Amino acid sequence: MSNSPTPSTRMDQFVALSSVLTGFTQDTLAPQLDPTDPPLKKLYLEAADKSSTQTVDALLAAFANLSGQPAQTIANTLLEVDSTNPTANALMARSILKLWYLGSWYAPTSLIATDGTVVAMNAYIGGLAWSAMQAHPMGYSELKFGYWNSAPPPLSGVLPPSEANHG
Amino acid sequence: MADPKTYDVVIVGAGIAGGIIALELGRLGKHVLILEAGAPIPASREQYMENFFLSAAKTPESPYPPKTLAPAEEATPRPTILGLNNWKNAQKSYLVQPTPDPTFQPKQLPFASTYERIGGGTTWHWLGTSLRLVPDDLVMHSYYKAPGFGPGTDWPIEYSELETLYGKAEDEIGVSASVAEQAPLQQAIGLTYPAGYQYPMQAIPESLVDEAISQGVSGMSLFGQPVFVTPTPAGRNSQPRANRPVCAGNTNCIPICPIQAKYDATVTLNAALNTGNVDVQYRSVVTRLLADTQGRISSVEYITYNRELKPGPVTTSQVSATTYVLAAHAIENPKILLNSKSSAFPNGLANSSDQLGRNLMDHVLYLSWALMPEGKPVFPYRGPLSTSGIESLRNGPFRSQRAAFRMEIGNEGWNFPIGDPYATVNDFINGTNVSALNPVTPPGTPQPSPSLKLGGRDLVMALNDRLTRQFRMACLIEQSPQAENRVTLDPTLKDGLGLPRPKISYGFDKYTLDGFMAAKQASSAIYQAMGATEFTDYSKSQSQPGYFEYEGQSFVFFGAGHVMGTHRMGSDPKLSVVDANQRSHDHENLWIVGSGSFPTVATPNPTLTLAALAFKTAASLGKALTL
Numbered sequence: 001m002s003n004s005p006t007p008s009t010r011m012d013q014f015v016a017l018s019s020v021l022t023g024f025t026q027d028t029l030a031p032q033l034d035p036t037d038p039p040l041k042k043l044y045l046e047a048a049d050k051s052s053t054q055t056v057d058a059l060l061a062a063f064a065n066l067s068g069q070p071a072q073t074i075a076n077t078l079l080e081v082d083s084t085n086p087t088a089n090a091l092m093a094r095s096i097l098k099l100w101y102l103g104s105w106y107a108p109t110s111l112i113a114t115d116g117t118v119v120a121m122n123a124y125i126g127g128l129a130w131s132a133m134q135a136h137p138m139g140y141s142e143l144k145f146g147y148w149n150s151a152p153p154p155l156s157g158v159l160p161p162s163e164a165n166h167g
Numbered sequence: 168m169a170d171p172k173t174y175d176v177v178i179v180g181a182g183i184a185g186g187i188i189a190l191e192l193g194r195l196g197k198h199v200l201i202l203e204a205g206a207p208i209p210a211s212r213e214q215y216m217e218n219f220f221l222s223a224a225k226t227p228e229s230p231y232p233p234k235t236l237a238p239a240e241e242a243t244p245r246p247t248i249l250g251l252n253n254w255k256n257a258q259k260s261y262l263v264q265p266t267p268d269p270t271f272q273p274k275q276l277p278f279a280s281t282y283e284r285i286g287g288g289t290t291w292h293w294l295g296t297s298l299r300l301v302p303d304d305l306v307m308h309s310y311y312k313a314p315g316f317g318p319g320t321d322w323p324i325e326y327s328e329l330e331t332l333y334g335k336a337e338d339e340i341g342v343s344a345s346v347a348e349q350a351p352l353q354q355a356i357g358l359t360y361p362a363g364y365q366y367p368m369q370a371i372p373e374s375l376v377d378e379a380i381s382q383g384v385s386g387m388s389l390f391g392q393p394v395f396v397t398p399t400p401a402g403r404n405s406q407p408r409a410n411r412p413v414c415a416g417n418t419n420c421i422p423i424c425p426i427q428a429k430y431d432a433t434v435t436l437n438a439a440l441n442t443g444n445v446d447v448q449y450r451s452v453v454t455r456l457l458a459d460t461q462g463r464i465s466s467v468e469y470i471t472y473n474r475e476l477k478p479g480p481v482t483t484s485q486v487s488a489t490t491y492v493l494a495a496h497a498i499e500n501p502k503i504l505l506n507s508k509s510s511a512f513p514n515g516l517a518n519s520s521d522q523l524g525r526n527l528m529d530h531v532l533y534l535s536w537a538l539m540p541e542g543k544p545v546f547p548y549r550g551p552l553s554t555s556g557i558e559s560l561r562n563g564p565f566r567s568q569r570a571a572f573r574m575e576i577g578n579e580g581w582n583f584p585i586g587d588p589y590a591t592v593n594d595f596i597n598g599t600n601v602s603a604l605n606p607v608t609p610p611g612t613p614q615p616s617p618s619l620k621l622g623g624r625d626l627v628m629a630l631n632d633r634l635t636r637q638f639r640m641a642c643l644i645e646q647s648p649q650a651e652n653r654v655t656l657d658p659t660l661k662d663g664l665g666l667p668r669p670k671i672s673y674g675f676d677k678y679t680l681d682g683f684m685a686a687k688q689a690s691s692a693i694y695q696a697m698g699a700t701e702f703t704d705y706s707k708s709q710s711q712p713g714y715f716e717y718e719g720q721s722f723v724f725f726g727a728g729h730v731m732g733t734h735r736m737g738s739d740p741k742l743s744v745v746d747a748n749q750r751s752h753d754h755e756n757l758w759i760v761g762s763g764s765f766p767t768v769a770t771p772n773p774t775l776t777l778a779a780l781a782f783k784t785a786a787s788l789g790k791a792l793t794l
Contacts, residue, residue, distance in 0.1 A: 020623060021622050021623065022622075022623070022626070022627075023622070023623040023624040023625070023626055023627040024627070071623055071624070072623045072624055072625060074623075075622035075623030075625075076622065076623070076625075078622075079596075079620065079621075079622040080620075081598075081619075081620040081621060081622065082620075084617070093622075094596050094597065097596055097622055097626075098592065098593065098596055101588075101592050101596075102588070102589060102592055104223065104589075106593075111593070111597045111599055112593075113586060113589040113590045113592075113593040113594075113601060114223070114224065114586065114589065116223060116589065117223060118220065118221050118222070118223055120221075121217055121220040121221060124220045124221075125220065127588075129588040129592050129630065129634075130548070130588070132626075132627050132630040132631050132634070133546075133547075133548055133580075133588065133630065133631060133634035133635050134546060134631070134635060135418075135546070135547070135548035135549050136417075136418070136548075136549070138225070138417070138418045138419045138548065138579065138582065139216070139219060139220065139225075139417055139418070139419035139423070139425055140417065140425065141415045141416050141417040141418070142415075143415060143416055143549075144415065145405065145413040145414055145415060145416070146372045146416075147416055147549070147550075148372065148374045148375070148416045148546075148549040148550025148551075148554070148578065149372040149373060149374065149375070149550075150375075151375065151544075151546060152546055152549070155627070155631055159624065159627060160624075
């Protein structure tokens, strides 16, 4: 997905950025026919903007500048995974990443797992952490009686195809 | 009776015990009034679900009202986990907890279990575990002569009678289990069933976690007992039953089953109301019972309120009936009786034995957690919270020396131990290591390196690898009855209606603590046998409410949510509060029911047994009302 043309709207850019940060497809994050109302992308961009529109804009600009690079490289660069002194952009990227995984907003400076605020009911339910562990949100199963007695479907279904040059 | 407002029975508390008694008496045509302190049963559970989804801390109480930490301002405050986290501050903790004793840590600990005060009671967030006691559980004094289990601690009931009552309770709750799967427990711990008995529904399938532990402990023995995994009889539907769906494995029995596949007492309450003979009145907090000079209960005094927080002006009323049942749970029952003291009964009602409020017990919970070897996921966070346990260590000759325990296998990864997935997700984004899964210089790393900070596919893969290998076990340890572990009334601190709040004295004796140590030993031995890596670590847990030190080691205990023992049953009125029918020795028209009646607690989760006893009480009440 990272190789797609530069997205047109700010929301499109935010979704493309979110896909790269999370490792999940854009269609997983924001399906064409989004069953969630309001859509999570809208809630999450609002939450990030509420913290600092300026930083979100700076992050989106940095993302646009990395266009064409492998998704993992872009994610590592924006999140500053090797830095011990991350910039405001990187801290914002981490907060957005936590939002998608946990449905909770963490202030960019937070390092405490219990500090999050649940953004909305659907945000909790839509947390990617549950998909990453091949499970379902605790309290929201759409599965059938006894499913827990067999292994879940493979993870690959929700992820973009692995990139050839990714080690 | 001609006048519908003339009641045969007033029941205090709309939980499972009160519900069963109301249903049974309603079916007999008796007129029943239930006074429930808290909010009505909601028309649908959607509001409770929304509360749950939006709570940052998904504690057992999180779906239920009220959501404040202000016991002095609430009409029906109750113990909560958030309150427990503030246990030293009585402005936030409803229970007035003990002052910690720095000289001997295991004394003066906080009582760590919670309960609800709403229609349906605490079954809203029970796990559904429906284990029976075994015959030896009833005779800890006379058979095991266990230290601390003095005269008055044998149950005044024959196991054969209890067996019949269990059948009724399992039918009402709707228990899913297979007698054939339980059969190995006959030789191991003496569990038997009447010939030909079958549970109401087929067993709940085991989880992949259960299967991994089952394979790992194959051939193992501990403390002279075989170690094996047994599917847990559970009050959740494996087939459509009682207009409720089958379990969809929401992994959320506690705090709330989203689809009511798990039984809760609203089922029984609705059936009771449908008899046409039962009335329920919500937001009616009983303050005290009044007794005449002969000791017969003459009326119940209660307060009705409109607002939960800062109730403002309230109304005090009285209602009379032929008989009375206190079914308000094991802390509220003694609270009401102690608050009913008068010049004729200076120690409170039903308290000539001085046992009322004493012998407060829980199943002391030892929690441990581990990670399966790489490449061997067990796919937790799926299925009911628990589907199996190790029950084979619940009974044995060791009980003359130390407490027994059962081991509950968890299907929710490290959610209980460390609050996952939140802790581990934060760790791998922040580069922190609260979970212990993201250490500095991970094993196999050639050069010193900091904890990982990840994003993109790397994050997905790291989380998938760690989270799918997590599992935990919780040992529920039999706490011995101690007279000094008790509920009294705080002389000064009040709730929002001006009623005195429960004051707790609580701690562990050596018998219980040695059981705790054996539980730790067994848990570690099982992880080792499985080839799993144990991560249990309480060395930095000083700020947790259940922290204590014993034999030079750091521990944390948790409450199991099992509040028991405070109005124990017995045949000797000098040593017990109620008889085998849960009828007060002192007041012939008063019954006091629930797990407070347990003289000893053994190891099974108490709901099934207290439901069984409620059927016995209903029969005894029915007879008394017919005479």
